[in-house]
Amino acid sequence: MKIFSTNVNPVFPLRFEFRKIVRRMPFEKNPHDAAVTKISYSDGLLALVLSSSGEQYINNRYVIMDSSTGEQRGYYAPSRETSNIDVCFSRKEGFTFIHNIDGKLALINAPLR
Secondary structure (H helix, E strand, C coil): CEECCCCCCCEEEEECCCCCEEEEEECCCCCCCCEEEEEEEECCEEEEEEEEECCCCEEEEEEEEECCCCCEEEEECCCCCCCCCEEEEECCCEEEEEEEECCEEEEEEECCC
């Protein structure tokens, strides 16, 4: 199964290899000018990365949805401690970010609440 998104509407369709849309899942984009730049799946949860441009940097926000029902399970914003560069997502571990601490790269785990 392939998952793709469109930035025209705050809805992303799920599709199979033969390009048949199986289901559309609406979600609320916040901020409204954000674009879906990454989608991760783990054990029934979808993590959507919403990116928008800030004054100096790209700002990421994270929407967690149930892949079966489309119910929004959480909305997250990275902190100074985690940075803005997500590496991976897992239902069990949450998000993993890479962060520069005193010139060394560190992996920071941010569990889901």
